[in-house]
Amino acid sequence: MIQFQYVKPSKPKAAIDTVAKDQSAVFIAGGTNLVDLMKRGVMNPEKLVDINKLPLRKIERENGNVRIGALALNGAVAEDKLVLEKHPLLAQALNAGASAQLRNMATVGGNMMQRVRCPYFYDTAMPCNKREPGTGCGALEGYNRMHAIFGHSDKCIAVNPSDMNVALVALDAVVLVSGPKGDRKIPFAEFHRLPGDTPQIHTNLQQGELIMAVDVPENPYTKNVNYLKIRDRNSYAFALVSVAAALDLDGSTIKSARLAMGGVAHKPWRLNEAEQFLAGKPATEATFRQAAQLAMRGAKAFEHNKFKLTLGPNTIVQALKNASGVA
């Protein structure tokens, strides 16, 4: 780890100004990803701006939303009464991530900002366009079992590792951001990026912009929801494939659905077409299977992750069955 300066401002403006005017400065909240990456020399910030003094921990109802402060801890959000009542899908996704210790450290804002877990990104001896633009993608022709099947480019095929993000994109969350040029709101689906030709740009945040909170609009998805995460071991592992499924049911008819996948793309992957297909249909396995086929259109696998082309749709069907209670 290179040496760095450490500052802990108590006002958001001071934190934002510090990072806005210094390209080598970054915010730190829980540090569970950043400290790891700094130890390995993958990220080498020269200044850490610790934002833990900022008043951003509240979880409250605000204007038809559940507003979750950027510094609310993953573990606290997963057990929060309001979240459990209004957005149980989010609580399920959070509890599927990491371990109890890490959830006690990691914040909601930090979870959104976590970097890919691609081994070529982590290993500074390997080529990686994300870590060092222009060096090539080691995973493309390398070991790519954990990698993307949607939205990848020939520059990067890594996936977003977050579980929380999958639930938040399904639930139409909105990210509240404050920056040197003022405040703005970013729809969750537009917060993360596809790699394209610039995989080194991780999100659509500008230098110095700070996540203040995330708004999750109140919706009918309070009961028939399921976050299903398939991984190499039962707990404490990143997803091979995960699915966030939320249904609004009228008897056995689907009024509307929300569906997203994790472990398949560089951003949490919303399945709009499958959602539209499900609306108005009966909640049956046959319907779910058709929706899953629609969802998988355009998927393209690599040498070691072809299994995701089968695991993906199967996970969608199972998550929808779990959510609806259809056996």
Add this chain to the structure above:
Amino acid sequence: MSSDKFPEKNLPEEENGPQHSDARRTFLKQSSLLTALALAPSAAIKAAELKFEEKVAAVFEQVKVTLGINGKKHKLSIEPRATLLDLLREQMHLTGTKKGCDYGQCGACTVHVDGQRVLSCLTLAAMVDGKEVTTIEGLANGDKLHPMQEAFIKHDGFQCGYCTPGQIMSAVACVREGHADSDDEIREFMSGNICRCGAYPNIVNAIKEVKNGGQRV
């Protein structure tokens, strides 16, 4: 990051702190001090190359923190890079907390910060300013072991013992959090603590006994 890059600088040992006469540990400390001296000039040169006075200063910067460790208040001056794990082991000589992977994957370094279990290897010590840290050394009540320590011994919840301090700190939190209501729940909420000897069934039994015993943990 290796701890040998920042040996204790200007850090008086706590008057009543643990005294170690262990020759091996002393040798390690002395040899790591030599390593640090060898490294220091290049760090200074690198900083000088950056040309900004501010950044030269940053190289030698120490952060002052006040934190409680096992009920005792400490005022310390630390390097910003020091993790809580290295602070505990290398500066405070509390070597009960173990360094397993050092990357947040194994749970051996689990401690409590303000009562919550966290990984000390991914916690920068500077960020714990003003907080209360409990390590495995702070769990027993004098000579009387904590009920979870007793239960781990009774149920043989370990073989080599390296993961055990982390397992026990995590297990205590697991019961306090109310996540020890079934075998499955215990396994899920203890999944952040890896045991390569595979003592898992016995660990689950130890936790169940403490939970069902209803003692204050």
